[in-house]
Amino acid sequence: MFEINIVFFVMGILLFVSVLVSRISTRLGMPLLLTFLGMGMLAGEEGFGIKFDNFTVATIISQMSLAMILLDGGLRTKLKVFRIALKPAVALASWGVLASVAILGVFATFYLHIDWKLGVLMAAIVGSTDAAAVFSLLRNSGVQLNERIQATLELESGINDPMAILLVSLFIGMIVKPEAASLGGTLLMLVQQLGLGLGFGLLAGKILAMLLSKIRLAEGLYALMIASGGLLVFSLTNLFDGSGFLAVYLVGVMVGNSHNSSTQHVLNVMDGLAWLAQAAMFLVLGLLVTPSRVWSHGFDALIIAGCLIFVARPLAVWSSLKWFNKYANKEIAYISWVGLRGAVPITLAIIPMMEGVQREHAQLLFDVAFEVVILSLLIQGTTIGWIAQKLNMILPPKPEPLDNREVWLAEKLAVNLLSFEVASGSDAENSHPQALTRQFGNASLFALVRDNQTINVNMTTQMQAGDIAWYVLPEDLGDEFALQFASADKQLREQQFYGEFVVNPDVKLRELAFMYGLKIQDDVADSTLLAAFRHAFGDVPVAGDCLDWDGVRVTVKELDEKSYVKSFGLKLPKK
Structure with missing residues (x-):
């Protein structure tokens, strides 16, 4: 029991300190994922002395965590995103990955003087963008991008894992069992991965959404039902040799877009589970690393990362999106830049260790992949906002509600409570709170909060700067209603x-x-x-x-x- 409690203590303190340090990381503009990764390395055998080299356990934790992250990402993906960017995202997730792997594989083969199959395997490991990194950094970057770019990047990262896994499996097979590899088998594997992932995900998502709308549970159990259902679909799809990652992402999409009382209040819980999954995954992956050994390949990894970031990814994105005339050159450039690598490449780099690839070669693949991830997060992850500003990609911050909460009155009947903060110099300042609803016939005041206390509203009440006003208001009118609470400066920037x-x-x-x-x-x-x-x-x-x-x-x-x-x-x- 003593050893078990020591493990719990160490994991608890690592997670706790990582969360605290994340505040410093945010202020410095560093991706939070690097914080968790760094804490894992610090706790490792060349830091606090924790020796951990169980690749099987690391793979289990990583895949389960990735499934949870993709499930959460799917829950927050609106169906309109598919209408905006499905075809370009599919092009990036298929041809884009192939092109990136081909270019980087040729370069790695000649630069490292290794067998071409090993070089292409290295490229395949780092060839796909990472959903955990993209979802986390884009949604916490503080910049407002147009929906086409946001949708393309998020959809690409959510659906490109099957192609990367297929290529990694193919080239490991060509190295370990070259006589068993064939073009027909590869194509069959691709169809099976995509077909079963798509079928299982859509069907299971529809069934789970229907169950959630029919079954009455304690409020805290809905999130558990969604999380366990997602993991069930993920594992079942994998058992049939389909893409569990694609399936669990689609389950999240189907459940998240089924609007009912049981799905709307679980997002905060799922967000917490996704953060826990990211933290645990990166801590464990950091524990696997021996810094002195990894850094011995530092210069080679820097050159390979440079080729990936500045050559392979831009060419792959350009050749994928040039057929879609709606993408401006600066949008293609930005999508090329936000080709973030994260936990997926490190997880894929573990597979050669477990599948019988020569130890020396497998270790090289892992070390280089790990450093490419670090460099990608450092170079690309820290400059998402800066590059968007330089390319003039940022939309002005539009007036919007401060908060939006749904109150369900019946199974299919809900009202929206939207809050707005009164800005100095806004139309709302010195106005009666009910007067703002005159041009919105179906809006009514719910509460007025001043200095963290509700105040009684009478005929002479006037709102002051800093007040929070809550209204019962249809969600689709929220942005228009928010214009009355916006400062003159914000309105001027939007007008300009x-x-x-x-x-x-x-x-x-x-x-x-x-x-x-x-x-x-x-x-x-x-x-x-x-x-x-x-x-x-x-x-x-x-x-x-x-x-x-x-x-x-x-x-x-x-x-x-x-x-x-x-x-x-x-x-x-x-x-």
């Missing part, structure tokens, strides 16, 4: 970006030309503004897409809940 005027999507180009003296070709003059944007950016224009006619810039300003354009902003040229 989108323009002074709001234009309806159905307006004809001929009408715009007449009103603003624009030169519009006769063959498109009767087209609507929305049709012009769809011609330029595909079926799904997103906020920030813009077209310019004679210096008059028209920009997509607002989308509805289904990602259809709700309004455009029009900006006149400066005189």
Whole structure:
């Protein structure tokens, strides 16, 4: 019992200290994943002396943690994301991975003077982006990107694991049992991985969502049911040689988009489980590492990471997205940059250790993969916001509710409670809280909070800067309602970006030309503004897409809940 309690104590203190240190990491702009990885290395045999080299246990913990992270990511993925970026994400997750692996594999083979199969295996291990890193860093980067970029990156990282696993399995087989490897077997494996992952994920997700809507449980058990159901589907799909990672991600998508009382309140719990999974996974992977041995390959790993980041990934992304005319060059450049590597490459690097690849070669693969992950998080992970700013990719922060909570009155009946903070100089300041609802017929005041206390609202009540006002309000009106609470400075920045005027999507180009003296070709003059944007950016224009006619810039300003354009902003040229 003493040894068991020592293990619990060490793991507890590592997790606890990692969470505390994460505050410093955030202030320094360092990815939190590096904090957990660093704590694991610090606790290892060349740090505090914990010797851990059980690759089987590390693989079990890593795969279970990745399944939990993908499940949580799926729960937060709206179906409209698939409408925006499914085809480009599939291209990146298939051809993009193949192209990246091919380019990096050739380079690694010649640079390291190793057998080509080993070089391509090394490239396959680090060839796919990592869902844990992408979900975590994009959603905590503090920058607002347009939905096309965000959706493409998140979908790519959520569905590209099957291709990477397939390539790793293929080249391990070619090294260990070359006589058993065949093109037909490889294609069959790919179809089986994708087909079963897709089928099991969609079917199980639909069944789990239906069960959650029918079964009445204690509130705390819903998250447990979702987590256990996800792990069940993950393991069952793997047993049938399908892609468990794809299946569990799709389960999350199906459950997260089934709007009912049992699924809406579990996101915070699942978020905590996902963070625990990330922390545990990176701590364990850090414990596997012997720093002095890993750093002996430091220069080689730096060169390989440089080739991956600056050559292989950009070429793979460009060749995948060049067929989609809606991606501007700067968007392709940014997607290329956010090709984050994380736990998946390290987990894949363990497989050669367990599958009989020569120990010396397997150790090289693990050490290089580990350093590539470190370098990717350091170089790319710390510069997500800076690169977005340099490429002018950041949208102005739009006024939005401070908080949004659903109160379920019946199985299929809910009301939204939205809160708004009164900014200094806003329209809400010095106004009666109920007066702001006049143009919103289905809105009503719920509570007004000042100095952490509710105050009684009477005929003479006026809101002050810093007050928090809660309203019963439809969720789709939240952003429009929030404009009344935004500071003049925030409204000015939004106006400077989108323009002074709001234009309806159905307006004809001929009408715009007449009103603003624009030169519009006769063959498109009767087209609507929305049709012009769809011609330029595909079926799904997103906020920030813009077209310019004679210096008059028209920009997509607002989308509805289904990602259809709700309004455009029009900006006149400066005189």
